[in-house]
Amino acid sequence: xxxxxxxNIFEAGAVEISELFGDYLxxxxxxxxxxxLALGETAPSDAVRNAIVKSLAALGYGENACTFATLxxxxxxxxxxxxxxxxxxxxxxxxxxxxxRIIVTDRRSADLLASAYRTAFPNDSAARTFGKPxxxxxxxxxxxxxxxxxxxxxxxLKTLA
Numbered sequence: 581x582x583x584x585x586x587x588n589i590f591e592a593g594a595v596e597i598s599e600l601f602g603d604y605l606x607x608x609x610x611x612x613x614x615x616x617l618a619l620g621e622t623a624p625s626d627a628v629r630n631a632i633v634k635s636l637a638a639l640g641y642g643e644n645a646c647t648f649a650t651l652x653x654x655x656x657x658x659x660x661x662x663x664x665x666x667x668x669x670x671x672x673x674x675x676x677x678x679x680x681r682i683i684v685t686d687r688r689s690a691d692l693l694a695s696a697y698r699t700a701f702p703n704d705s706a707a708r709t710f711g712k713p714x715x716x717x718x719x720x721x722x723x724x725x726x727x728x729x730x731x732x733x734x735x736x737l738k739t740l741a
Contacts, residue, residue, distance in 0.1 A: 597676030604665060606654055607647035609677060615645035616740065617679035619670075620720075621688045623654050627724045628685055635737040641681075649673060651689055671696040674709070681740045682714040690716050704732060706739035713740050 598609045606623070608614070618624065618632050629648070636645045648654075651664045665673065670692055674682070684690045690701045693709065701707050703718040715736045723729035 597673060600676075601649070601665075601669070601673050603653035603655065603658060603660075604650050604673065605647060606649075608644060609647055613644075614647045614677045614679040615641045616647070616681040616683060617674065617677055618646050618648045618683040618685060619650070619674075619689045619693065620648070620685035621651045621664075622656075623650055624648060624685060625721050628720050631720070631724055631730075631733060631737075632683055632685075635734065636681075636740075639738070639741045646683075647677060647679065649677075651692060665692070667692055667696040680712065682709050682712055683737070683740070684714065684716045685720040687718045690718070704736060706736055715740055 598605065616632075616636055618628075620628070624632070632646055633643060637643050651670075653661045653663075655661065674693075674696070682693075684693055684701070687703070690703075694701050697709055699709075701714070701716040703716065704723065705716060707714045707716050717723060717733065717736070720733060723733045
């Protein structure tokens, strides 16, 4: 990786965000790599992760198009694992990564993102965050437990195309 002095403005932002929020991020944060940002209170379940990855691949974005972010650090055993992001930090994280698409997997994350962007998000539907297509779920994990729920989730995720 280049040092900060040799990078362009977009690379510098991604490097800084990665350093500031590394405990809350999983996936590729190199410039241009964050096609989609999936945001949840905690690390996604295997079902949620699989649904997001496969949906983005089906939409033509590839298998590695998603960066995952959490309100609490991914590693719950680290010091400070009980310190959640606040609205201002979340805004900085999202704007620093500058994803093309956003997926919100639970109501707590949707509420915090709404606070960060001074808007409101409906449950289980498509929305926009500063012009970015956004899929907002009240509880994607629960939705994926039934065939009807899976169809509803796919209908919302398809709006990210």
